[in-house]
Amino acid sequence: MPSINSTIKVDSRDAKLSMAHFYVAFAALAIGGLMGLLQTLVRSGKFELPGGIGYYQVLTVHGVLLGLVLTTFFIMGFQHAAVSRTAGTHSDKARLTGWIGFWVMTLGTVMAAAMVLMNKATVLYTFYAPLQAHWIFYLGLTFVVVGSWIDGIAQIMTYAKWKKNNPGKPGPLLSFMAVINTVLWIICTIGVAAEVLFQLLPWSLGLIDRVDVLVSRTLFWYFGHPLVYFWLLPAYMAWYVVIPKVIGGKIFSDSLARLSFILFLLFSIPVGFHHQLTEPGIDPAWKFIQVILTFLVIIPSLMTAFAMFATFESAGRAKGAKGMFGWVKKLPWNDARFTVPFIGMAAFIPAGAGGIINASNQMDQVVHNTIWITGHFHLTLATSVVLTFFGISYWLIPHLTGRKLTKKMNKLALIQAWVWFIGMAFMSGSMHAEGLLGAPRRSAFSTYMGAKQAAEWIPYQIAQAVGGTILFIGIILILIIFINLAFFAPKGEEEFPVGEQAENAEATPMVLENWKLWIGISIVLILFAYTIPFIDMIQNAPIGSKGFKTW
Amino acid sequence: MAKAQLKNGPKSNPKVQHKEESESLKGTMASVMFLGFFIIVTWLGVYFLFVDRF
Amino acid sequence: MHMHKLEKIWLIFGLAALIVFLSTIGVSAFYLGNKPPSCLTTVDPEKVDQTAPFNKPGLHKVEGKDWDYELVFVAQAFAYTPTQVTVPLGAKVKVIATTKDVVHGLEVAGTNINMMLEPGYVSEYTTTFDKEGEYLIVCNEYCGTGHHLMSSKIEVKK
Ligand code: HEM
Ligand SMILES: [Cu+2]
Numbered sequence A: 001m002p003s004i005n006s007t008i009k010v011d012s013r014d015a016k017l018s019m020a021h022f023y024v025a026f027a028a029l030a031i032g033g034l035m036g037l038l039q040t041l042v043r044s045g046k047f048e049l050p051g052g053i054g055y056y057q058v059l060t061v062h063g064v065l066l067g068l069v070l071t072t073f074f075i076m077g078f079q080h081a082a083v084s085r086t087a088g089t090h091s092d093k094a095r096l097t098g099w100i101g102f103w104v105m106t107l108g109t110v111m112a113a114a115m116v117l118m119n120k121a122t123v124l125y126t127f128y129a130p131l132q133a134h135w136i137f138y139l140g141l142t143f144v145v146v147g148s149w150i151d152g153i154a155q156i157m158t159y160a161k162w163k164k165n166n167p168g169k170p171g172p173l174l175s176f177m178a179v180i181n182t183v184l185w186i187i188c189t190i191g192v193a194a195e196v197l198f199q200l201l202p203w204s205l206g207l208i209d210r211v212d213v214l215v216s217r218t219l220f221w222y223f224g225h226p227l228v229y230f231w232l233l234p235a236y237m238a239w240y241v242v243i244p245k246v247i248g249g250k251i252f253s254d255s256l257a258r259l260s261f262i263l264f265l266l267f268s269i270p271v272g273f274h275h276q277l278t279e280p281g282i283d284p285a286w287k288f289i290q291v292i293l294t295f296l297v298i299i300p301s302l303m304t305a306f307a308m309f310a311t312f313e314s315a316g317r318a319k320g321a322k323g324m325f326g327w328v329k330k331l332p333w334n335d336a337r338f339t340v341p342f343i344g345m346a347a348f349i350p351a352g353a354g355g356i357i358n359a360s361n362q363m364d365q366v367v368h369n370t371i372w373i374t375g376h377f378h379l380t381l382a383t384s385v386v387l388t389f390f391g392i393s394y395w396l397i398p399h400l401t402g403r404k405l406t407k408k409m410n411k412l413a414l415i416q417a418w419v420w421f422i423g424m425a426f427m428s429g430s431m432h433a434e435g436l437l438g439a440p441r442r443s444a445f446s447t448y449m450g451a452k453q454a455a456e457w458i459p460y461q462i463a464q465a466v467g468g469t470i471l472f473i474g475i476i477l478i479l480i481i482f483i484n485l486a487f488f489a490p491k492g493e494e495e496f497p498v499g500e501q502a503e504n505a506e507a508t509p510m511v512l513e514n515w516k517l518w519i520g521i522s523i524v525l526i527l528f529a530y531t532i533p534f535i536d537m538i539q540n541a542p543i544g545s546k547g548f549k550t551w
Numbered sequence B: 001m002a003k004a005q006l007k008n009g010p011k012s013n014p015k016v017q018h019k020e021e022s023e024s025l026k027g028t029m030a031s032v033m034f035l036g037f038f039i040i041v042t043w044l045g046v047y048f049l050f051v052d053r054f
Numbered sequence C: 001m002h003m004h005k006l007e008k009i010w011l012i013f014g015l016a017a018l019i020v021f022l023s024t025i026g027v028s029a030f031y032l033g034n035k036p037p038s039c040l041t042t043v044d045p046e047k048v049d050q051t052a053p054f055n056k057p058g059l060h061k062v063e064g065k066d067w068d069y070e071l072v073f074v075a076q077a078f079a080y081t082p083t084q085v086t087v088p089l090g091a092k093v094k095v096i097a098t099t100k101d102v103v104h105g106l107e108v109a110g111t112n113i114n115m116m117l118e119p120g121y122v123s124e125y126t127t128t129f130d131k132e133g134e135y136l137i138v139c140n141e142y143c144g145t146g147h148h149l150m151s152s153k154i155e156v157k158k
């Protein structure tokens, strides 16, 4: 079995579908990364944007391209490959569905991007009402979401086919995880879809006059928190399933890996209020209930931390490592497929610690909407997740294009990751510190009329510009590697590593595959956490808001 | 096969197996405990900042 | 499902830490009164200037309440009214604020006063200004082109 396993290739037609997603994702990274550099330069106070370009337009491009486009396209591309590799080639119908999803998403991206470039949607990637963007922007975002649903359905179709052909068996781990993430995504995007379809779109078209701002924000954050888990879970897929194979070890526990994914499905949705802790109109008791639920979603991450270290240690010991930490030396530090995601894992330690602070109810007042938050998600998303995505690309892209990761590119990939690490240490570190002093996020350079406190913030902003410049070098390096792997690397075979369980591992309990049960509990938790506060919001609603264009 | 394993596997030599296991994961335990203390220390840091500020 | 002994210990330790965190903030919020700003009062955002207390922005001494002063702010793109205010050291103040247009933030930098202002809603936070100094108020929610120019100032002195 294992030997056949390592030679299985993703069907070349499915590979094309995946690659299409990756082209868009990396194009978004290129443009978005440049915007990031500009932001840090502007915020240093030493540089102004040419040609009357606005800071907030640049920031909207950065947020939309990196937070929404890069992530969604990369994830869908990766999951197509993962499902095709472990649950079998897509049927023609599933593949066609995938392509429809891809094109709908791409069309949506183009529509939204056009409006942002024309300065008709400088509303940042969270598009909070009553800032009112052009309706084409909202429609474009709708297409991105609907396209991702269609993409996800293709993956579910192939998984269902596998289940039908293998009755009574647990689905392949990697596919199972991809499907959990897709289900999570479909459940949570219903919130933002409702916000856009029932509120923002008709409102921007002039069909309705006013929107309820608090309801729109609540629908947004019902989506917004699971969104970050939608980003994180593909990284966890690589950590749980791919990394063990890369380091020559075994999956620590198939059952516990599935259990942790199910816990994410259950607890990452009914928690959106932790983004609304300082908002009026929501009862503090319900905020606290959602804080408790938020803390429950920490548990699967604690399990993941243990599983990762245990995978490393067991693999090291199997290779004869001794002592408490002897296994560290046995890890393949010269293999970019391991080291790049590993740096991402390490970044998740401060990232996770920061997240617990953010979610701690009134402690949010210390950090809410300060630049600390930006520092936080540049660790979670722009380091842990993104470096893992880069690490995945280093074997997946050559696997899909029938090429090989050369020694030289492997070396460059290692350099890229360390450059990213250093740049992020500067940028994110100084953002965290500056945020604790109270500096706001989403803000162009300002001396605030010569205020003393604001003057103390400037050195940190200069440190961010240094970090941003280093990070931009990292962007250039990853683009070089991507282009090499997509078009120029020597032809050959690159493995799609899929780990296996240890031989004496227990069988996976089938209850973990009881979709009705888990989706049912997930819905019950959502109804519990949201029904009463939502009814309150609607019953006590003030008069709605007309649209504003303040940019 | 799976069922038989479930019934007999862990029960047949649970003590021995588990003892071996825990020895081999002491580095893991040390690492996660470091992580745990890091979380506690940073959390307390911001908590005291909250308490100190008005 | 089999779980390694050390993993069980780790998870129990982690869970215990989370319970301690939650108890600490829970007690602080619901028994010591440190709930995050969560006022449920509404207001017509188009009639803010005519509605008490927003018809008289600024610091007002009040009698017979749990707090000594009320500090009223009105936010609109891209300014706060008042633009500057002096608060006596040690005063217990209820900060009351709302917005006339889009969503804004009201953050007194270096303090725990940090709340969202949303059209239609009143935001409140009560605290004792017990440290002297000059505090910058910034808008910390994007509100448009002039977002980073939107500020005010509080001076706390004897
Ligand atoms: C060259 C690398 C990067 C630099 C220099 C950079 C810089 C920045 C800066 C300075 C901000 C905050 C600006 C402000 O609040 O005023 C920001 C926001 C943001 N960044 Fe990055 N970033 C980089 C890469 C990334 C990556 C790879 C991602 C995601 C995959 C990302 C996602 C975001 C998001 C979602 C925001 C929030 C935008 C908003 O608040 O509306 N960034 N970035
Ligand atoms: Cu969240």
Ligand SMILES: [Cu+2]
Pocket: C104, C105, C139, C140, C141, C142, C143, C144, C146, C147, C148, C150
């Ligand atoms: Cu603002």
